[in-house]
Amino acid sequence: xxxxxxxxxxxxxxxxxxxxxxxxxxxxxxxxxxxxxxxxxxxxxxxxxxxxxxxxxxxxxxxxxxxxxxxxxxxxxxxxxxxxxxxxxxxxxxxxxxxxxxxxxxxxxxxxxxxxxxxxxxxxxxxxxxxxxxxxxxxxxxxxxxxxxxxxxxxxxxxxxxxxxxxxxxxxxxxxxxxxxxxxxxxxxxxxxxxxxxxxxxxxxxxxxxxxxxxxxxxxxxxxxxxxxxxxxxxxxxxxxxxxxxxxxxxxxxxxxxxxxxxxxxxxxxxxxxxxxxxxxxxxxxxxxxxxxxxxxxxxxxxxxxxxxxxxxxxxxxxxxxxxxxxxxxxxxxxxxxxxxxxxxxxxxxxxxxxxxxxxxxxxxxxxxxxxxxxxxxxxxxxxxxxxxxxxxxxxxxxxxxxxxx
Amino acid sequence: xxxxxxxxxxxxxxxxxxxxxxxxxxxxxxxxxxxxxxxxxxxxxxxxxxxxxxxxxxxxxxxxxxxxxxxxxxxxxxxxxxxxxxxxxxxxxxxxxxxxxxxxxxxxxxxxxxxxxxxxxxxxxxxxxxxxxxxxxxxxxxxxxxxxxxxxxxxxxxxxxxxxxxxxxxxxxxxxxxxxxxxxxxxxxxxxxxxxxxxxxxxxxxxxxxxxxxxxxxxxxxxxxxxxxxxxxxxxxxxxxxxxxxxxxxxxxxxxxxxxxxxxxxxxxxxxxxxxxxxxxxxxxxxxxxxxxxxxxxxxxxxxxxxxxxxxxxxxxxxxxxxxxxxxxxxxxxxxxxxxxxxxxxxxxxxxxxxxxxxxxxxxxxxxxxxxxxxxxxxxxxxxxxxxxxxxxxxxxxxxxxxxxx
Numbered sequence: 001x002x003x004x005x006x007x008x009x010x011x012x013x014x015x016x017x018x019x020x021x022x023x024x025x026x027x028x029x030x031x032x033x034x035x036x037x038x039x040x041x042x043x044x045x046x047x048x049x050x051x052x053x054x055x056x057x058x059x060x061x062x063x064x065x066x067x068x069x070x071x072x073x074x075x076x077x078x079x080x081x082x083x084x085x086x087x088x089x090x091x092x093x094x095x096x097x098x099x100x101x102x103x104x105x106x107x108x109x110x111x112x113x114x115x116x117x118x119x120x121x122x123x124x125x126x127x128x129x130x131x132x133x134x135x136x137x138x139x140x141x142x143x144x145x146x147x148x149x150x151x152x153x154x155x156x157x158x159x160x161x162x163x164x165x166x167x168x169x170x171x172x173x174x175x176x177x178x179x180x181x182x183x184x185x186x187x188x189x190x191x192x193x194x195x196x197x198x199x200x201x202x203x204x205x206x207x208x209x210x211x212x213x214x215x216x217x218x219x220x221x222x223x224x225x226x227x228x229x230x231x232x233x234x235x236x237x238x239x240x241x242x243x244x245x246x247x248x249x250x251x252x253x254x255x256x257x258x259x260x261x262x263x264x265x266x267x268x269x270x271x272x273x274x275x276x277x278x279x280x281x282x283x284x285x286x287x288x289x290x291x292x293x294x295x296x297x298x299x300x301x302x303x304x305x306x307x308x309x310x311x312x313x314x315x316x317x318x319x320x321x322x323x324x325x326x327x328x329x330x331x332x333x334x335x336x337x338x339x340x341x342x343x344x345x346x347x348x349x350x351x352x353x354x355x356x357x358x359x360x361x362x363x364x365x366x367x368x369x370x371x372x373x374x375x376x377x378x379x380x381x382x383x384x385x386x387x388x389x390x391x392x393x394x395x396x397x398x399x400x401x402x403x404x405x406x
Numbered sequence: 407x408x409x410x411x412x413x414x415x416x417x418x419x420x421x422x423x424x425x426x427x428x429x430x431x432x433x434x435x436x437x438x439x440x441x442x443x444x445x446x447x448x449x450x451x452x453x454x455x456x457x458x459x460x461x462x463x464x465x466x467x468x469x470x471x472x473x474x475x476x477x478x479x480x481x482x483x484x485x486x487x488x489x490x491x492x493x494x495x496x497x498x499x500x501x502x503x504x505x506x507x508x509x510x511x512x513x514x515x516x517x518x519x520x521x522x523x524x525x526x527x528x529x530x531x532x533x534x535x536x537x538x539x540x541x542x543x544x545x546x547x548x549x550x551x552x553x554x555x556x557x558x559x560x561x562x563x564x565x566x567x568x569x570x571x572x573x574x575x576x577x578x579x580x581x582x583x584x585x586x587x588x589x590x591x592x593x594x595x596x597x598x599x600x601x602x603x604x605x606x607x608x609x610x611x612x613x614x615x616x617x618x619x620x621x622x623x624x625x626x627x628x629x630x631x632x633x634x635x636x637x638x639x640x641x642x643x644x645x646x647x648x649x650x651x652x653x654x655x656x657x658x659x660x661x662x663x664x665x666x667x668x669x670x671x672x673x674x675x676x677x678x679x680x681x682x683x684x685x686x687x688x689x690x691x692x693x694x695x696x697x698x699x700x701x702x703x704x705x706x707x708x709x710x711x712x713x714x715x716x717x718x719x720x721x722x723x724x725x726x727x728x729x730x731x732x733x734x735x736x737x738x739x740x741x742x743x744x745x746x747x748x749x750x751x752x753x754x755x756x757x758x759x760x761x762x763x764x765x766x767x768x769x770x771x772x773x774x775x776x777x778x779x780x781x782x783x784x785x786x787x788x789x790x791x792x793x794x795x796x797x798x799x800x801x802x803x804x805x806x807x808x809x810x811x812x
Contacts, residue, residue, distance in 0.1 A: 111522060121544070123523070209615050217662070324479055
């Protein structure tokens with residue numbers, strides 16, 4: 001949690017945090033700048049208030065952040081860049097000036113999205129110039145990853161509210177389709193035109209937008225065999241057919257930057273085959289099975305393993321018994337959700353994954369079964385929150401029903 | 407341009423490019439993966455076709471990229487992560503396996519947005535493990551920055567089309583307001599409710615969305631004194647008043663990731679004072695003055711200096727004659743626009759800025775004058791493209807008219 005940053009700094013022996021970037025494109029900066037949209041530099045020493053170095057034209061918006069402010073003009077930026085045509089060196093001198101001014105030394109955690117090579121060369125230069133600064137080595141999770149992994153009540157409220165809007169968008173779309181006519185097993189938009197997967201996507205987008213949400217990373221609306229490949233985002237030109245599984249995986253973000261939600265339902269319009277019904281029931285049971293298993297302190301990979309065994313018992317291959325399978329249950333159970341769509345904690349099945357269920361976690365529970373060659377795939381995804389007392393709260397209030405009558 | 411990457415690699419003595427990340431959040435990956443939405447690793451050796459290492463669940467979407475594909479399973483990812491609990495080390499072993507496999511050595515440019523400290527420690531590990539690989543030192547612009555700086559005709563077509571949709575959204579909003587009634591110098595949404603800045607913003611958002619665009623970084627709709635601070639994004643609760651400058655700075659992106667546009671107009675509803683009219687005319691003249699000056703080969707900072715002199719002659723302070731000014735002309739002329747809202751080339755006034763106007767450049771021309779204490783600010787911003795023959799093409803087709811009658 002954000003209010004634990006100081007405690008974490010102490011525990012992880014981090015003397016200061018330095019971060020830079022634009023909050024609209026850097027979730028880390030968004031987090032550290034309390035959601036204020038700005039390009040800036042963030043510096044916080046252990047036990048002290050944070051500073052933000054901002055540019056003069058952003059002096060007004062900077063005031064909303066709530067940190068101490070310093071104008072970049074204080075560091076003679078232009079002179080530095082005129083003296084050093086080597087921009088990496090120039091940047092190192094600029095940041096050194098900031099760190100000197102704020103008396104930063106010791107083990108410093110450096111954050112902010114940067115091109116890899118540029119970050120490497122910059123930090124090499126900086127530590128050459130400033131021998132008192134050492135780049136913190138975060139061998140497993142970074143401090144900021146750990147802080148962001150547990151959400152405070154304000155964050156949970158926002159995520160929950162996004163979830164409600166997503167479910168509303170989904171239900172509205174389904175209801176609209178249910179009022180359409182059917183011709184030769186195909187849903188018709190009007191008397192002449194078939195309803196296309198692209199139309200479903202457009203409806204969802206519109207409803208999400210009305211809820212101030214935007215799914216800019218390509219939501220999944222995948223039918224039939226496309227639904228059988230977990231990250232196939234679907235073919236917009238396919239006509240919507242009765243009896244085909246359609247996987248809707250919707251993961252929008254608040255429009256002006258902020259939190260994500262992640263939601264999946266699978267439906268068949270009209271009817272479903274016995275086989276699909278059975279597979280759907282298995283996925284639904286699997287989700288319930290996991291929900292019952294969630295408990296503070298439990299290791300994520302133990303949950304993952306139990307789920308794999310559950311699927312295997314019902315005759316489906318998993319990554320546990322056949323690590324290269326592309327059918328059956330062929331991904332992991334879930335992931336943390338927050339300012340990134342995928343963040344910590346993880347359910348990645350490697351023994352070195354030490355993640356355990358913790359109060360404050362917000363993560364997805366998304367079992368699925370995939371058989372592209374048989375022409376279908378099923379996934380169900382809810383987001384859960386572990387509250388302060390360890391209670392598991394499902395933030396996704398939406399029925400799981402395979403067939404949508406039409 | 408993208409098709410010059412090989413030529414640039416040769417000229418800049420880069421033996422290979424390695425990049426990683428998710429194209430939806432990394433403009434570099436979006437560029438290198440040809441706009442396909444994926445998390446992956448990109449490797450290209452000089453003179454050879456590019457490879458993309460992708461995860462099995464994304465095998466179908468990966469095919470749309472057009473590069474050679476390798477599944478990540480080939481490198482025994484899970485085993486590596488089980489062997490090394492230190493995730494930085496594990497990642498270094500994983501990437502080393504890829505680079506070994508593809509026989510990459512020499513001067514390698516590393517791209518992909520990463521946390522600064524993590525990138526530093528990872529590349530330190532990798533170069534310790536793999537002595538044949540050296541991290542390319544890009545002292546001024548990186549290869550990828552140079553490639554992205556000049557746009558090919560497909561890119562220009564997209565940017566131009568976005569511009570048309572932005573102008574349409576703006577004009578529609580203005581027309582709607584012009585049909586409203588006025589009461590005591592305030593625009594009325596209906597008989598009882600005042601029109602607010604937030605309503606203007608919402609209208610713009612809606613129109614942009616209808617054009618498949620989204621301004622997720624907080625567009626500027628700033629009135630009166632707020633307009634006098636360049637990056638003040640405006641107060642949604644202010645009522646729209648006649649005779650006040652309103653700066654509309656709209657910079658949306660294609661909805662599912664891609665290119666940006668950047669557009670600014672300043673208007674006063676109803677009427678404008680003589681002083682504001684004069685300042686507006688000066689900014690308009692300044693923009694024309696710059697447009698006439700643009701010529702292939704000309705240095706950007708020479709253009710910037712001439713513009714400052716132009717403003718100074720008309721009695722306005724600039725960053726040239728008073729580097730700390732926060733009134734008058736207190737920012738730079740413009741910036742490149744593409745997959746980032748701010749990219750190369752730059753008009754930053756430092757002598758070491760060697761940027762010159764080049765065919766393929768797409769950049770903003772946005773002079774402005776700001777007097778918050780007098781209660782106003784004016785900015786006009788068009789995007790121009792330098793075509794293959796060096797002709798300057800204005801991609802912003804929108805009249806510049808201060809007063810919008812109501």
